[in-house]
Amino acid sequence: MNVWQFMSQNHAEVLELTLEHLWLVGVSTLLAVLIGIPLGILITRWPRLNKPVLGGANVIQTIPSLALFGFLLPAPWIGARADRLAILALTLYALLPLIRNTYAGIKGVDPAVVEAGRGMGLTDRQLLLQVELPLALGVIIAGIRVATVISVGLATIAAAIGAGGLGEYIFRGLAMVNNSVILAGAIPAAGMALLADVGLGWVERKLSPH
Amino acid sequence: MKPDPADTAISFRQVSYRVDNGNGILHELNLEVCRGETLVLLGRSGSGKTTTLKLINRLLTPSAGEILVDGRPLGEWDVIRLRRMIGYVIQEVGLFPHFTVERNIALVPKIEKWPAARIQARVQELLQLVGLDPQLARRYPRELSGGQRQRVGVARALAADPSFLLMDEPFGALDPLTRAELQREFLDLQKRLRKTVVFVTHDLREALLFGTRIALMEAGRLITIQPRDEFLASRDPLVVAYREAFDTNFDAQGGPG
Numbered sequence: 113m114n115v116w117q118f119m120s121q122n123h124a125e126v127l128e129l130t131l132e133h134l135w136l137v138g139v140s141t142l143l144a145v146l147i148g149i150p151l152g153i154l155i156t157r158w159p160r161l162n163k164p165v166l167g168g169a170n171v172i173q174t175i176p177s178l179a180l181f182g183f184l185l186p187a188p189w190i191g192a193r194a195d196r197l198a199i200l201a202l203t204l205y206a207l208l209p210l211i212r213n214t215y216a217g218i219k220g221v222d223p224a225v226v227e228a229g230r231g232m233g234l235t236d237r238q239l240l241l242q243v244e245l246p247l248a249l250g251v252i253i254a255g256i257r258v259a260t261v262i263s264v265g266l267a268t269i270a271a272a273i274g275a276g277g278l279g280e281y282i283f284r285g286l287a288m289v290n291n292s293v294i295l296a297g298a299i300p301a302a303g304m305a306l307l308a309d310v311g312l313g314w315v316e317r318k319l320s321p322h
Numbered sequence: 323m324k325p326d327p328a329d330t331a332i333s334f335r336q337v338s339y340r341v342d343n344g345n346g347i348l349h350e351l352n353l354e355v356c357r358g359e360t361l362v363l364l365g366r367s368g369s370g371k372t373t374t375l376k377l378i379n380r381l382l383t384p385s386a387g388e389i390l391v392d393g394r395p396l397g398e399w400d401v402i403r404l405r406r407m408i409g410y411v412i413q414e415v416g417l418f419p420h421f422t423v424e425r426n427i428a429l430v431p432k433i434e435k436w437p438a439a440r441i442q443a444r445v446q447e448l449l450q451l452v453g454l455d456p457q458l459a460r461r462y463p464r465e466l467s468g469g470q471r472q473r474v475g476v477a478r479a480l481a482a483d484p485s486f487l488l489m490d491e492p493f494g495a496l497d498p499l500t501r502a503e504l505q506r507e508f509l510d511l512q513k514r515l516r517k518t519v520v521f522v523t524h525d526l527r528e529a530l531l532f533g534t535r536i537a538l539m540e541a542g543r544l545i546t547i548q549p550r551d552e553f554l555a556s557r558d559p560l561v562v563a564y565r566e567a568f569d570t571n572f573d574a575q576g577g578p579g
């Protein structure tokens with residue numbers, strides 16, 4: 113049985129796992145955006161926090177994903193359900209590109225433009241919302257794009273702790289030594305990553321300042 | 323000749339500015355800007371002109387000494403209010419690249435919650451004032467020439483009708499014809515608006531054109547500050563050197579000396 117036959121025979125399950133996968137990636141990326149962008153902004157305002165925040169996010173990235181799932185297992189509430197655990201881990205991984213790109217995007221705004229804004233009496237908030245964030249938006253979206261693509265791949269590993277998603281097929285296929293089953297997980301995941309990449313790439317170009 | 327203290331709009335008292343690593347950039351500056359005058363800060367590259375301007379609108383804070391605006395020390399001013407009454411034309415122009423010309427000019431009036439109709443009228447008025455085609459209002463800065471951008475920079479600084487203007491080489495990096503045109507327009511403008519202007523340039527001709535008084539700076543110090551005509555006649559060696567440099571230039575170019 114080739115992969116396409118397997119997928120059409122199990123289309124309900126394929127759909128379910130794909131939706132689970134989307135859920136894991138979607139929720140974790142959203143959380144990472146909600147945490148990472150403010151953190152990125154914060155470290156442009158408080159340069160002293162720059163090293164600890166970026167350093168911390170960096171360290172998280174270096175932890176192998178299976179180990180991170182393991183570390184988080186004893187956490188209360190989170191550890192109680194596999195999907196919570198997976199979402200937390202994926203969120204942590206997605207933080208670095210978001211913090212880093214938000215910071216770089218804001219720092220990359222032409223200093224003359226920032227100075228003009230300050231000089232004409234914009235408050236810090238007005239400067240951020242009207243000048244810095246709009247001009248950094250392209251770089252920030254690029255960060256979201258990188259985070260999403262990485263997350264789609266990493267989320268397959270979440271199946272190892274029973275969080276579901278397309279990784280189920282990959283691990284099942286590995287155990288059965290059945291390439292069709294592995295591909296039934298890998299192909300939709302790859303498609304998802306590709307779609308996210310192209311889609312967010314388009315948004316990035318649309319929103320980049322002139 | 324000292325200006326009448328009641329007419330003093332800005333004064334520097336023993337102002338020094340050092341960067342964090344301890345290097346002194348300005349040394350014990352004392353100067354006064356009278357209401358309605360155009361004080362020109364003249365000096366070569368790196369002499370501290372831009373730094374002096376930025377101290378006035380508190381983009382920088384003096385390391386020592388005191389600056390007063392309208393008789394009040396800068397520390398007592400609400401910095402946002404202070405900056406809104408001081409139009410600032412920065413050396414690098416610094417237009418907002420994501421805003422059209424219109425929005426660039428209208429930003430401060432908008433923040434100050436002017437009614438939309440008044441803002442629109444003001445933008446049109448300013449475009450005319452700086453000699454720009456009203457049709458340019460919809461363009462983005464990248465769609466303008468360098469000279470047009472500089473004019474927008476001037477219009478933006480004037481938008482909320484500030485009583486002070488800080489202008490940092492607003493006509494730099496332009497071809498001589500456009501530059502002369504902008505200078506003439508600004509001269510007209512200044513005659514009509516009567517703002518208190520601090521104008522930075524390293525061009526002696528420009529200094530003589532605009533300055534009611536001229537302050538010559540060198541290596542972070544104020545060498546001399548004199549009314550235009552006295553400056554022209556001054557025997558100060560540095561002033562003489564400046565005049566000679568420009569005269570030589572005229573000769574070298576074979577232009578009118």
Ligand SMILES: Nc1ncnc2c1ncn2[C@@H]1O[C@H](COP(=O)(O)OP(=O)(O)OP(=O)(O)O)[C@@H](O)[C@H]1O
Pocket residue numbers: 341347365366367368369370371372373374413524
């Ligand atoms: N942030 C800074 N850190 C260290 N040195 C600085 C800083 N800003 C300015 N300087 C130095 O201070 C001196 C005065 O600079 P400033 O920009 O005021 O000169 P300027 O007279 O405006 O020159 P120009 O005509 O080239 O614009 C220069 O020697 C410059 O290198």
Ligand SMILES: [Mg+2]
Pocket residue numbers: 371372373413490
């Ligand atoms: Mg300068």
